[in-house]
Amino acid sequence: SGLVLDTLPRLLVGRALLGVAVAGVMTATTALVGDYFLGAARSRFMGLQAGFTSLGGIVFLTVGGVLAESHWRAPFAIYGPSLILLPAIALFLAEPPAATRRGEAGPSDETSGAALWVGLAGVFFAAIANSVAFYAMPTQLPFFLHTLGVPEPSRAGLAIGMVNVVSAIMAFAYTRVRARLGLTLVFAFGFALLATGLLLTARAGGFGDALGAMAMVGAGLGLIMPNLASAALQKAPARVRGRVSGGLTASIFIGQFISPIITQPAIAMVGYAATYAWLGGMVGLVAFAALCIFIGQRFHTE
Secondary structure (H helix, E strand, O other): OOOOOHHHHHHHHHHHHHHHHHHHHHHHHHHHHHOOOHHHHHHHHHHHHHHHHHHHHHHHHHHHHHHHOOOHHHHHHHHHHHHHHHHHHHHHHOOOOOHHEEEHHHHHHOOHHHHHHHHHHHHHHHHHHHHHHHHHHHHHHHHHHOOOOOOOOOHHHHOOOHHHHHHHHHOOHHHHHHHOOOOOHHHHHHHHHHHHHHHHHHHHHHHHHHHHHHHHHHHHHHHHHHHHHHHHHHHHHHHHHHHHHHHHHHHHHHHHHHHHHHHHHHHHHHHHHHHHHHHHHHHHHHHHHHHHHHHHHHHHHH
């Protein structure tokens, strides 16, 4: 719709419809992954999904920048290729039989109530914290680089692109990391990497420093994103898998929404470096909480 609409209210309506569509696709995709794959195969697919999501960010952001050189409407054409997927969706995506969905070893369909949702609340909170920290990069980093004497938009784009490149690499390695560390420790490791990247961003004195910090941020994100979906699906019995997928999707977008609401006033009060340091501390606390949960699980097992 952005190719043809020419007023702000109409554009906002178009973006609202896009938000509804994205929420539906993300929720359905996560739920179907839970239905189609079990155990290690599910973790492997989650890593592939996160990796290709990052690669898509690299390709489409680059193409969007090129198209924007010709006309401000042109980047909206990027949504067009999604129509190519419609025949594949019709041919290959089928609703798994209920018996198949119930065949997984894990939470039973009787698992419900407070015990289920309290456990999932931690995953949803981690998703919100991850989104708040991540979206502080594309929304604030170009302005921060400008204060460091790097005003070129192309270099800011390169720094943000570094996040996607390293994130894709780590996501493709997610299955092996998950096999070695386990679900909870991957959270601790991923959020520790993200916290380190944010703290390095706060200490950056130039473009080279920022580029290295973005690589660390990408490494953390590449582990966190597939692990969020894996954790949610592992905890959810088949009966509520759709609702759990919707809760995870909502948490991701809540974090995206509130990220500039949190960071912009903080930047106005204390500056970019201190804001990134504060975000690093917040994410570091999430990593510490995950480590404590891991230690508690080991102690309980022994």
